[in-house]
Amino acid sequence: MTRSLKKGPYVDERVTKKIVGKNPQTTGVIKTWARACQISPEMVGFVFGVHNGKSHIEVIVTEDMVGHRLGEFSPTRTFRKHGGKMQKELETKQKESDIASAKAAKASADTKK
Numbered sequence: 001m002t003r004s005l006k007k008g009p010y011v012d013e014r015v016t017k018k019i020v021g022k023n024p025q026t027t028g029v030i031k032t033w034a035r036a037c038q039i040s041p042e043m044v045g046f047v048f049g050v051h052n053g054k055s056h057i058e059v060i061v062t063e064d065m066v067g068h069r070l071g072e073f074s075p076t077r078t079f080r081k082h083g084g085k086m087q088k089e090l091e092t093k094q095k096e097s098d099i100a101s102a103k104a105a106k107a108s109a110d111t112k113k
Contacts, residue, residue: 009067012037019046031056035071050074 003010012034019030024045031049044063049056050070057074065073081087 009038009040010036011040015048016040016042019043029056029058032070035069035074037070039065039068039070041066052076 012032015030015032015034015037018032019027019042024047027046029047029049031051033051035050039061041063043061044066046061048059048061048070050059050073051057052074053076059070059073
C-alpha cells in the first residue's frame, strides 16, 4: 500500500540532516538504520550504509532508485541453497565434471612439455 499523496513521501529527518549541504563525492558512507526512508532526488550520488539486521550494506543511490525505500536494496535474508535428493545429485555431478576438467587440463599441460 502506498503512502497518501497529501502526506507526502516519508524521508527520515536524521538522514536528511546528514546530507544537507554536503557533496556526494567527498562524503563517505552515511550509516543509517532507517530502512523505511524513501529515496529523494537530493540523495542521488550519496553512498548509504543501510543496516540489514547484522551489518551495514553499502548502497550507491542512482536516479533510478528515487521513490523506492532504502531497505529494498539491503536484503535481510541470505539464500544458502535448496536441499533434498535432487540437489545432492546435481552437486555430485558438478564435482565430477570439475574433477574431469581438471584432469583433462593437467593431461594437456603434461603433453605440451
